[in-house]
Amino acid sequence: MNAFDNAMKQLDRAAVLMQLDPKTLAKLKTPDAIHHFELEVKMDDGSMRKFPAYRVQWNRARGPYKGGLRYAPVVDLDEVKALSFWMAIKTAVVGIPLGGGKGGVVVDPKSMSVAELERLTRAFARALAPHVGPELDVPAPDMNTSGREMGWFLDEYEKTVGRSAPGVVTGKPLALGGSLGRDAATGRGGFDLLDDVLKRVGVTGKARIAVQGFGNVGSWFAKLAHAAGHTIVAISDSKGALIDADGIDPATFKDRPHHASQSELLTCDCDVLVPAAIENQITADVAKGVKAKAVLELANGPTLPEADLVLEERGVLVVPDVLANAGGVTVSYFEWVQNMTRETWTEERVDSKLKDTMLAALADVLAAKARYGGTMREAAFVLAVNRIAEAMNARGSV
Numbered sequence: 001m002n003a004f005d006n007a008m009k010q011l012d013r014a015a016v017l018m019q020l021d022p023k024t025l026a027k028l029k030t031p032d033a034i035h036h037f038e039l040e041v042k043m044d045d046g047s048m049r050k051f052p053a054y055r056v057q058w059n060r061a062r063g064p065y066k067g068g069l070r071y072a073p074v075v076d077l078d079e080v081k082a083l084s085f086w087m088a089i090k091t092a093v094v095g096i097p098l099g100g101g102k103g104g105v106v107v108d109p110k111s112m113s114v115a116e117l118e119r120l121t122r123a124f125a126r127a128l129a130p131h132v133g134p135e136l137d138v139p140a141p142d143m144n145t146s147g148r149e150m151g152w153f154l155d156e157y158e159k160t161v162g163r164s165a166p167g168v169v170t171g172k173p174l175a176l177g178g179s180l181g182r183d184a185a186t187g188r189g190g191f192d193l194l195d196d197v198l199k200r201v202g203v204t205g206k207a208r209i210a211v212q213g214f215g216n217v218g219s220w221f222a223k224l225a226h227a228a229g230h231t232i233v234a235i236s237d238s239k240g241a242l243i244d245a246d247g248i249d250p251a252t253f254k255d256r257p258h259h260a261s262q263s264e265l266l267t268c269d270c271d272v273l274v275p276a277a278i279e280n281q282i283t284a285d286v287a288k289g290v291k292a293k294a295v296l297e298l299a300n301g302p303t304l305p306e307a308d309l310v311l312e313e314r315g316v317l318v319v320p321d322v323l324a325n326a327g328g329v330t331v332s333y334f335e336w337v338q339n340m341t342r343e344t345w346t347e348e349r350v351d352s353k354l355k356d357t358m359l360a361a362l363a364d365v366l367a368a369k370a371r372y373g374g375t376m377r378e379a380a381f382v383l384a385v386n387r388i389a390e391a392m393n394a395r396g397s398v
């Protein structure tokens, strides 16, 4: 279950559908740059420790590299490469003028003090300073990082380069130039697609929805869907799942016992399954038991390629991650625009432009599907690859 192999299989399928020339395919399979550092950090007890760190810059044909920084013990280069590639696809699917990148540090953040995490983040910012910048590469939070880390990163970067540069990272605290609406953006962007998805799978009226993962993305999606009158029949976090056909108020989830397994949640009786936790959750075996009519992928890479085939055969509509969770990078882009123009947008403006962008991207994916056939994932890849290839070609070839 190597995320990078899976990502390349997805690209290969789209390449066949669109008869992509081998030269462009080869270019899209190779990143522009891979930066590897061993960050040296002073620990609270005075000792020095080294942490491997990566930044993969996939493709900048359509604009500066864009993508998060993840802190986790399981980070490895193949995972960062897959996530970096998916970011290039995602920014192209929603048509924002950015490329794809991703970074990660191999660290267990739970074992670190806040001061150690700050020193680690500052070391990463110093190492990356020559390679990032508002017009070059713009990191953001990802797993186990948040606005706090972005504030430290911004401060260290500005000290290193000696000038103000709020657009060097997104997902910042509001006080440092963050955007209203960024926190909810990924969950909200997925929610913006829900009505159309329900129509497509023939669910009229309110839906029964299961949500795996109750972090930033899953909790916002569940909150918005619940407020809109849908029934949340299952929610999980890393401790386990709560399944209740009568409906769950997301505000009470943390206080209710949740001991059911993740596979019970993934195969529970519902209309829409929303994986919003981690990669590689829907295997071919799980896919055989999925009862939902649609899967709305808010996590990155939750469905394995073999599972995609099973879901397609069984007529389950999969709204792919590169479309469904693109709300986060879309509002990151809005944040970057506000930083570059020194403007501050209202939350209403952010939310409404987000909805317009998500619905326009959905329409573009459906148009690609009508023209080329295939699944929604294949259509989203075809759309994105066409846009990236057009930008690469327009730059000339000598």
Ligand code: NAD
Residues within 6 Å of the ligand: 142, 143, 144, 186, 212, 213, 214, 215, 216, 217, 218, 236, 237, 238, 239, 262, 276, 277, 278, 279, 298, 299, 300, 301, 325, 326, 328, 329
């Ligand atoms: P998070 O760290 O805030 O939350 C993750 C949630 O998943 C937590 O509730 C955690 O308990 C749960 N979880 C962890 N391991 C699990 C397991 N084995 N089984 C079930 N649940 C488990 O992360 P997030 O920001 O909400 O991101 C979730 C997913 O969405 C990731 O795949 C991330 O890459 C993707 N994503 C996030 C954003 C964003 O803006 N935050 C944007 C695009 C995509």
